[in-house]
Amino acid sequence: MEDRALDDLITFLDRSPSPWHAVESVLDRLHGFERLDETAHWEDIPERGVVVRGGALIAWHVPAGLAPSAPVHIVGAHTDSPCLRVKPNPDTHVGAWNQLGVEVYGGILYNTWLDRDLAVAGTVVTAEGDTVLFDSGEPIARVPQLAVHLDRGVNSDGLKIDPQRHLQPVWSVGTDWPTSFADWLASSADLGAPPPWWELCLYDVQGAAVIGADRSLLASGRLDNLVSCWAATTALAAARPGEHAAVIVLNDHEEVGSASTSGAAGPFLDSVLRRLVDGRGGSADDLARGFAASACISADNAHALHPNYTERHDPEHQPMVNAGPVIKVNANQRYATSAATADLFRRACESAGVSWQVFVSRNNMPCGSTIGPLTATRLGIATADVGVPQLSMHSARELCGVDDPPALAAALRVFLTG
Structure with missing residues (x-):
């Protein structure tokens, strides 16, 4: 090329x-x-x-x-x-972890979304009813995989993922983080007020790259x-x-x-x-x-x-x-x-x-x-x-x-x- x-x-x-x-x-x-x-x-x-x-x-x-x-x-x-999309009411909490509820869009390969630095992008409906594009541009979330020490059979028995339980990303930690996703989105997109609706995709922030010793392949x-x-x-x-x-x-x-x-x-x-x-x-x-x-x-x-x-x-x-x-x-x-x-x-x-x-x-x-x-x-x-x-x-x-x-x-x- x-x-x-x-x-x-x-x-x-x-x-x-x-x-x-x-x-x-x-x-x-x-x-x-x-x-x-x-x-x-x-x-x-x-x-x-x-x-x-x-x-x-x-x-x-x-x-x-x-x-x-x-x-x-x-x-x-x-x-x-195919991707993970942010649900309308995404805020969940486990211990001090703050997580985002996501929905599987299309036929994703579940395991490939683990341990990746994820940004969020898509369309947002403002409180005034306008539609705007939004891209965080930087990673805000990650779906952490269970350590091998806590899943000893993973390499012999295969990785088993329940999309409801195991694909929910963490996006902040601590009870001193009171911000809801809607509030964070309003601030990040400079909306003035929390948006009532959105269609937002999580995506891997690693950009497209030419790879291979002969530079013959494109990864993205x-x-x-x-x-x-x-x-x-x-x-x-x-x-x-x-x-x-x-x-x-x-x-x-x-x-x-x-x-x-x-x-x-x-x-x-x-x-x-x-x-x-x-x-x-x-x-x-x-x-x-x-x-x-x-x-x-x-x-x-x-x-x-x-x-x-x-x-x-x-x-x-x-x-x-x-x-x-x-x-x-x-x-x-x-x-x-x-x-x-x-x-x-x-x-x-x-x-x-x-x-x-x-x-x-x-x-x-x-x-x-x-x-x-x-x-x-x-x-x-x-x-x-x-x-x-x-x-x-x-x-x-x-x-x-x-x-x-x-x-x-x-x-x-x-x-x-x-």
Whole structure:
């Protein structure tokens, strides 16, 4: 990866500790894109525009004069990552320890959240009803693991974690600390009064870093799926579509099923696409014709071959890091890829000069799913599932190759340009 792209990706990762911060990081990179308000009347559709809904974002490049029945090339990804989130009434006390009540968000690997220095970031609703972003920027909490002396069988029997009892972080000590979390938040965010509501994620303060003797690996929290958000944003900013519209949709709540107003199972993308057609004088027939000729790439990280667990992969489908983006295939439609859409992405990769790989899960080990099947089902648009190969998916700190994110961005740029 070129140093400039690598530095930009690292900055993107470090400045996106929550879905809402990820949206702000994307907006910072979409220079020249006009931001529209969903509640306003879209009288004139800008050639390049963007709209935000909570922790989700849709941006587009619609060439001037493009017919309303023209197809659209869509890249989808998601802004959320598995984490621990602060509960509404978080203050608990054990002895002199002051702890925070947290809720597990998504399918985290419990043990990876132990003994890490945790900051908190997300969105806060003020006493006046305004919504503001907040990031403590420094560690305020830690989930301490039980010492081996008090758990003699941990290495032979395995670590057993009850998420209700064992994942509650300590954040202060002593009865002379009378501050509630809401009071601390009001002071830290300079709010004036304790906020009534928040959506806050704990995150590891250790920043993204290039590692390996050959500097070939990238370690960071939230690689799944901020890498795809960065690649989609980079691709759209550089794309020059001609005969079709280019769109990226970065949904929230993928890690918990996507069933929300800003998730892929919700109406966000459908609503915006309809408004883009209506704003150009199109009809329902134009929309249907355009969808029938459109294509979507769902970008979400893939499982690279794990050198210590090779038996967990299909023998003929073992993606490697730094060997190019992965086309994900599942006969049971856990991935939306068809032969035709797989070939569409293959051609984009080859036009961009990047290699590509294929992932299929073992028959005795069902795979997860993505926003791909949801988007394909909701819109009826042909879709392929692809992604950067990585290790340690859903860990508090994940690992990928440095060459694959820009390779994905290059292929997506070709796809969006057409």
